[in-house]
Amino acid sequence: MKHLTAIALALTSTLASTAWAQLYDKATPARTAQAEENIADDTTVTAKDKQMFGLSWFGSDPENPRPLLQAPAEVRSENGVCKATVHIRKQVVQAGDQTLNTSCFNGRYTGPTLRFRAGDTLELNVINDGEYNTNIHFHGMQVSPDDYGDSVFTIIPMGHEYTYRIKIPEYQQPGIYWYHAHSHQTSQRQVMQGVTGTIIVEGALDRYPALKDVKEHIVVLHDYQKGLSGEVVLGIQISWPTYRLVNDQKFPDIEIKPGEVQFLRIANESTNIYYNLDFGGEKFWVVGVDGNPTVQMTEATRWALGAGARVEVMVRFDKPGRYKLHTSEIRTGPNGDGYSAENLLTMVCMGDPVANPIALPQTPVGPCPLDDLSKVTPDVTRTIVFSETANDFRINNRYFDGTRIDQLVRYGDNEKWIVRNSSDELH
Numbered sequence: 001m002k003h004l005t006a007i008a009l010a011l012t013s014t015l016a017s018t019a020w021a022q023l024y025d026k027a028t029p030a031r032t033a034q035a036e037e038n039i040a041d042d043t044t045v046t047a048k049d050k051q052m053f054g055l056s057w058f059g060s061d062p063e064n065p066r067p068l069l070q071a072p073a074e075v076r077s078e079n080g081v082c083k084a085t086v087h088i089r090k091q092v093v094q095a096g097d098q099t100l101n102t103s104c105f106n107g108r109y110t111g112p113t114l115r116f117r118a119g120d121t122l123e124l125n126v127i128n129d130g131e132y133n134t135n136i137h138f139h140g141m142q143v144s145p146d147d148y149g150d151s152v153f154t155i156i157p158m159g160h161e162y163t164y165r166i167k168i169p170e171y172q173q174p175g176i177y178w179y180h181a182h183s184h185q186t187s188q189r190q191v192m193q194g195v196t197g198t199i200i201v202e203g204a205l206d207r208y209p210a211l212k213d214v215k216e217h218i219v220v221l222h223d224y225q226k227g228l229s230g231e232v233v234l235g236i237q238i239s240w241p242t243y244r245l246v247n248d249q250k251f252p253d254i255e256i257k258p259g260e261v262q263f264l265r266i267a268n269e270s271t272n273i274y275y276n277l278d279f280g281g282e283k284f285w286v287v288g289v290d291g292n293p294t295v296q297m298t299e300a301t302r303w304a305l306g307a308g309a310r311v312e313v314m315v316r317f318d319k320p321g322r323y324k325l326h327t328s329e330i331r332t333g334p335n336g337d338g339y340s341a342e343n344l345l346t347m348v349c350m351g352d353p354v355a356n357p358i359a360l361p362q363t364p365v366g367p368c369p370l371d372d373l374s375k376v377t378p379d380v381t382r383t384i385v386f387s388e389t390a391n392d393f394r395i396n397n398r399y400f401d402g403t404r405i406d407q408l409v410r411y412g413d414n415e416k417w418i419v420r421n422s423s424d425e426l427h
């Protein structure tokens with residue numbers, strides 16, 4: 001269970017969820033190939049879906065119309081400033097083939113993507129007409145917590161608004177990040193309600209000139225548990241099945257030509273779920289992990305994505321076919337949670353092969369922009385131990401207290417942190 005869980009204990013009982021996890025684990029044996037196919041069949045588009053989504057959402061194969069993946073709304077930086085407004089308000093929104101009565105950004109379950117370059121300024125106006133006091137955490141950004149910056153101790157009360165003004169440092173690495181509610185004890189539910197969005201720091205492909213024109217897709221993995229009231233449940237049960245979406249859509253398609261290279265920027269914006277992603281054994285090439293460019297393109301056939309994690313990959317399929325982005329069943333340890341397998345989206349490889357296919361992997365031009373810290377002598381070394389009791393999660397045997405300072409670090413120091421997980425589950 002991730003940090004969001006740890007700080008939202010008021011909403012969920014660890015004991016109850018652990019007991020359920022064991023039960024659930026026993027109840028869900030590994031899926032057979034037939035079962036996997038049934039998942040796909042369940043999500044075949046119906047006449048009702050067509051009405052709901054609008055015809056423009058459907059792919060170019062008239063025999064098998066399916067909703068194409070739609071990008072979330074987007075705000076781009078202009079003249080060095082990315083200026084956006086997110087309005088949290090409770091309303092009925094479309095979430096896949098269901099509706100959800102929820103407090104989310106701008107009437108969409110998936111919030112707007114904010115795009116800017118290192119060195120720009122982000123001005124994010126947050127209007128809180130939601131159900132909780134809130135705030136925004138800019139996940140993975142190396143920015144100041146001061147003044148109108150990235151502080152999880154900021155509180156935007158219900159009925160108020162607040163504008164974050166954040167200078168993005170020149171050393172912020174290009175890649176995919178996200179922003180989400182992080183107010184203590186309600187962040188888990190707010191994230192599941194949809195108080196999240198994606199951040200792109202531009203320039204991720206600057207070191208790969210041959211790839212500068214490849215088609216890009218933002219792929220937001222997000223999920224919820226819905227109660228009888230039509231809202232996100234009050235008591236989230238971590239191991240219970242959740243309704244999983246990709247950019248507000250259920251099992252959408254992406255079209256790709258044989259031999260074409262496309263760029264998938266995948267963010268796990270869920271509260272708890274781990275994904276264990278694959279394309280049915282097809283290779284893909286990783287260019288970024290959690291906003292850090294990889295030194296070289298890394299070939300992979302499977303990638304585990306914890307809650308909050310991101311991965312950016314190049315895909316190419318040489319033969320026509322339907323290649324499903326799939327997550328396998330995953331269990332986070334004897335004391336952890338179990339998540340079922342599911343198909344998330346389909347890359348439909350069709351049409352004429354591209355004339356001059358781009359070779360993969362590409363060799364990057366110039367050095368990796370990340371500093372190599374492996375040879376730096378640390379100024380301070382700390383050991384951080386994660387543990388669990390029957391009732392709570394702890395770091396160095398202490399439960400979170402927002403009024404206490406646990407680690408005081410000096411600006412500019414090089415620190416070595418040894419992180420030890422003594423619990424019986426992934427963290």
Ligand SMILES: [Cu+2]
Nearest residue numbers: 137139180308
């Ligand atoms: Cu976060």
